[in-house]
Amino acid sequence: MPWEHHDTGAETLRRMSALERYNDWIMEKIQPWVGNHILEVGAGIGNISRYFLNRESLILTDVQEEYLDALRKKFGSFPNVTIERYDLDDSAAHLRNRTIDTILALNVLEHIRDDVHALREMATLLVPGGRIILQLPAHPLLYGTLDRNLDHFRRYARRDITRKLTASGLEPEHISEFNLFGALGWFVSSRILRKKILSEGQLGLFNRLTPLFMAVERKFPAPFGLSILAVGRKV
Numbered sequence: 001m002p003w004e005h006h007d008t009g010a011e012t013l014r015r016m017s018a019l020e021r022y023n024d025w026i027m028e029k030i031q032p033w034v035g036n037h038i039l040e041v042g043a044g045i046g047n048i049s050r051y052f053l054n055r056e057s058l059i060l061t062d063v064q065e066e067y068l069d070a071l072r073k074k075f076g077s078f079p080n081v082t083i084e085r086y087d088l089d090d091s092a093a094h095l096r097n098r099t100i101d102t103i104l105a106l107n108v109l110e111h112i113r114d115d116v117h118a119l120r121e122m123a124t125l126l127v128p129g130g131r132i133i134l135q136l137p138a139h140p141l142l143y144g145t146l147d148r149n150l151d152h153f154r155r156y157a158r159r160d161i162t163r164k165l166t167a168s169g170l171e172p173e174h175i176s177e178f179n180l181f182g183a184l185g186w187f188v189s190s191r192i193l194r195k196k197i198l199s200e201g202q203l204g205l206f207n208r209l210t211p212l213f214m215a216v217e218r219k220f221p222a223p224f225g226l227s228i229l230a231v232g233r234k235v
Contacts, residue, residue, distance in 0.1 A: 008197055017047050021207050022206065025210055027048070030229065035102040036055050037057045039059045039095065039125060040060050041088060043062050053075070057098075061083070061095075063086065089114070103133065115154075116168055119132065120168045127234070132170060135227050136156045137155040138177050138183070142183060144186075144189075146198065149197060165232040170232030170233060171232065177222050177228055179227050180222040180226075185202070186226050
């Protein structure tokens with residue numbers, strides 16, 4: 001059945017699940033800040049969750065029941081994994097007192113209208129010294145049809161997320177960008193060609209080239225990228 005008959009976000013997650021090398025890249029970027037008691041917000045179908053099954057505790061959350069069902073099927077048998085509903089637009093009270101030292105919100109915050117409220121609520125869940133790790137779409141200039149079809153409210157500049165972390169009572173510990181080549185492809189697809197979704201062929205090519213992109217950016221950190229990696233620390 002053509003993807004147009006499905007939710008664009010769900011189809012995008014399905015296509016992204018095949019990008020093992022890209023997911024490995026994300027893991028490499030976030031790994032230095034990840035602790036042993038993790039809450040993943042907006043876990044989707046678990047594309048990143050699987051990397052953290054060896055942690056002491058892993059709470060996987062989402063707002064959509066179809067994703068929660070998929071997470072239960074994949075990870076419900078692991079004794080250290082808990083799967084719960086969590087809507088970032090609401091209170092996080094039901095997740096407090098869990099000794100969470102790391103919150104992962106990867107490509108999530110851009111879907112939330114009041115993102116500062118969401119950050120403040122997440123901050124209440126952390127133990128002192130705990131971290132929120134964010135992957136965010138970078139640069140308002142890149143905002144186009146792909147973002148609109150994924151229900152993105154915004155793309156971020158570095159100064160935006162620095163200000164919002166601070167407003168949420170978090171100390172900005174790390175802000176950087178990555179995936180320069182992806183940014184160029186996104187601009188062409190979203191602003192020039194006005195695509196509604198990235199094709200599987202295009203994503204497959206990107207996945208095959210990811211080791212090259214990783215090697216280049218290890219040596220020459222990207223001054224401009226498709227994504228921002230932001231880490232906020234609770235003091």
